[in-house]
Amino acid sequence: MEKFNAKEVKDQVVQWIKDWFEVNGPGCNAVLGVSGGKDSSIVAALCVEALGKDRVIGITMPNGVQKDISDSMRLINHLGIRYCNVNIGDTCQTLMAAVKEQLGTLGTEVSEQTTINMPPRVRMTALYAVSQSMNGRVANTCNLSEDWVGYSTRYGDAAGDFAPLGGLTVHEVLEIGMELGLPKDLVMKTPSDGLCGKSDEDNLGFTYATLDNYIRTGVCEDAKIKEVIDRKHYANLFKLRPIPYFSYTKPAID
DSSP states (O other), X not given: OOXXXXXXXXXXXXXXXXXXXXXXXXXXXXXXXXXXXXXXXXXXXXXXXXXXXXXXXXXXXXXXXXXXXXXXXXXXXXXXXXXXXXXXXXXXXXXXXXXXXXXXXXXXOOOHHHHHHHHHHHHHHHHHHHHHHTTEEEBOOOOHHHHHTTOSOTTTTTOOSBOTTTTSOHHHHHHHXXXXXXXXXXXXXXXXXXXXXXXXXXXXXXXXXXXXXXXXXXXXXXHHHHHHHHHHHHHTGGXXXXXXXXXXXXXXXX
């Protein structure tokens, strides 16, 4: 397999962002959530290189208290971009209380998945609220590896207007992060969803190295892991496809 050329691909992504904005938002700003993790840090840096720091706006969105908010701020200060802080804690609590109350009238309880996925969806609402007030376009920060197995929240972090990392695996993203000259500890930070306290790999049940190799080569030596990856991939393909719709065909007139 041909060696991944991080500089060449980084330059291609930067040009792709420039071209996308020329067609879909000339003069608009890139707006993205800055979590302090590798993906949002790298997307922010790519947008700065493509558009200039004055056209990139970072949004921190803690759910109450975010223990690693200092990482978000370090990235923002490193790039010199504008930012604002939108705390979603009270909104999530109020919305969850209303949902719990109404589900109770239906004789059921809030599911674990509802609890986990509500904050990412509230964050995306906040991102679009800022974006639409700042002449913006929202950056999706998911990568190919996450998308491949559905490791994202539909209409949460899986949403956005453009996705610079959507065709790149985790390990390719890491190489680009180092090429961009970002602080190494932010690029190499252990990926986690920030929701349940576990790392991505703990939640998935396999490593990104195994997943990335399978995506790029089609080879997975562990048959059980291959089965898990395939099951997740096919079960979550609907997340990546446009919403299906009934296509009406007007009857021909005799």
